[in-house]
Amino acid sequence: MTAYAAAFNSTRPGVTVIGAGAMGCVLAARMRERGYSVQAVLSRSRETAEALAQAVEARVHSEKLHHLPPETRLVACCVPDGALAEVALRLSRVSHPWEKTVVFHTSGALPADVLQPLAEEGARIFSFHPLQTLTTESESSVLDGVYAGVEGTPPAVAVGIELAVNLGMRYLVLSAEDKPRYHLAASMASNFLVTLQALVQNIMLSLNIDRATAQEVMAPLVRGTLDNLSTSTPEDALTGPIARGDLETVHRHGLALRQHFPHLVPAYAALALETVTLAVRSSQLGAERAEEMVTLLNKLVTTPIPASFAE
Numbered sequence: 001m002t003a004y005a006a007a008f009n010s011t012r013p014g015v016t017v018i019g020a021g022a023m024g025c026v027l028a029a030r031m032r033e034r035g036y037s038v039q040a041v042l043s044r045s046r047e048t049a050e051a052l053a054q055a056v057e058a059r060v061h062s063e064k065l066h067h068l069p070p071e072t073r074l075v076a077c078c079v080p081d082g083a084l085a086e087v088a089l090r091l092s093r094v095s096h097p098w099e100k101t102v103v104f105h106t107s108g109a110l111p112a113d114v115l116q117p118l119a120e121e122g123a124r125i126f127s128f129h130p131l132q133t134l135t136t137e138s139e140s141s142v143l144d145g146v147y148a149g150v151e152g153t154p155p156a157v158a159v160g161i162e163l164a165v166n167l168g169m170r171y172l173v174l175s176a177e178d179k180p181r182y183h184l185a186a187s188m189a190s191n192f193l194v195t196l197q198a199l200v201q202n203i204m205l206s207l208n209i210d211r212a213t214a215q216e217v218m219a220p221l222v223r224g225t226l227d228n229l230s231t232s233t234p235e236d237a238l239t240g241p242i243a244r245g246d247l248e249t250v251h252r253h254g255l256a257l258r259q260h261f262p263h264l265v266p267a268y269a270a271l272a273l274e275t276v277t278l279a280v281r282s283s284q285l286g287a288e289r290a291e292e293m294v295t296l297l298n299k300l301v302t303t304p305i306p307a308s309f310a311e
């Protein structure tokens with residue numbers, strides 16, 4: 001641990017949170033619970049800044065960045081990715097002891113460098129991306145044991161690691177180059193799960209089963225799968241007709257898809273091919289049956305959809 005990080009550990013620095021949205025609310029609440037003094041909340045609108053400032057008993061709230069308290073030593077930029085560069089530039093023009101201040105942002109996709117104007121004023125910068133999905137209503141406990149992707153210069157990363165540990169989180173140190181791939185993985189893990197459930201509901205809707213019922217019907221299956229995934233590898237968690245090498249069932253699925261949801265054929269085939277690979281890796285599917293499955297799936301994509309289906 002660097003001396004700088006150690007200094008941070010012994011007395012937790014005064015914090016200003018910029019951006020009183022989902023991330024700002026959860027992080028500010030967690031910081032306060034864990035002994036950080038949240039001195040100010042700055043946001044685009046005074047109202048949201050005030051609401052969060054009240055919740056975490058911050059003395060200052062404002063829509064103006066120059067109201068950053070001079071005694072703040074840690075600034076959490078929790079604004080949308082698209083606003084970060086502009087906020088960093090405007091913040092760097094605020095008169096502040098930047099050489100004694102650490103600034104981080106919470107974007108998963110962008111590197112710490114987006115805060116470069118602040119680094120040029122002497123601030124240490126890092127990115128700190130909690131791998132969790134948050135809303136303004138989320139309890140701060142959703143951060144329990146959650147990993148944060150931390151990236152920046154080594155001394156700043158040391159501060160990020162301290163922050164993660166102090167907040168009861170875990171950490172993953174990343175390079176700037178790694179971040180887009182890391183964030184791709186995180187987005188796929190969360191967003192595509194949601195998209196898949198929406199597609200499942202569309203299919204159920206076509207059977208006259210409303211969305212709420214479809215959600216209720218599928219919930220135990222989805223929960224059971226997620227439970228399996230939390231204790232086993234994807235190879236071990238995989239079940240179903242592709243893993244069993246059941247060509248007839250996969251053929252029937254393909255026909256139903258082509259007839260009722262032809263636009264989903266490419267996405268289905270791509271995921272099914274990845275499932276074949278997984279099934280082979282898990283030794284559930286032998287090479288010969290896997291070949292047959294791949295041929296079937298390729299046919300599904302390359303066979304023209306009859307005009308009567310596509311109407």
Ligand SMILES: NC(=O)c1ccc[n+]([C@@H]2O[C@H](COP(=O)([O-])OP(=O)(O)OC[C@H]3O[C@@H](n4cnc5c(N)ncnc54)[C@H](OP(=O)(O)O)[C@@H]3O)[C@@H](O)[C@H]2O)c1
Binds near residue numbers: 086
């Ligand atoms: N939410 C998540 O699940 C999640 C997870 C991991 C990482 N992140 C990252 O966290 C960051 C914030 O995301 P979020 O979900 O919290 O977004 P959000 O709910 O939309 O909140 C963003 C906040 O930033 C404020 N803001 C916007 N432009 C601003 C500006 N120019 N100056 C000052 N404040 C400004 C908004 O202010 P007003 O409300 O005052 O208008 C809003 O409160 C993003 O980088 C995102 O990628 C989010």
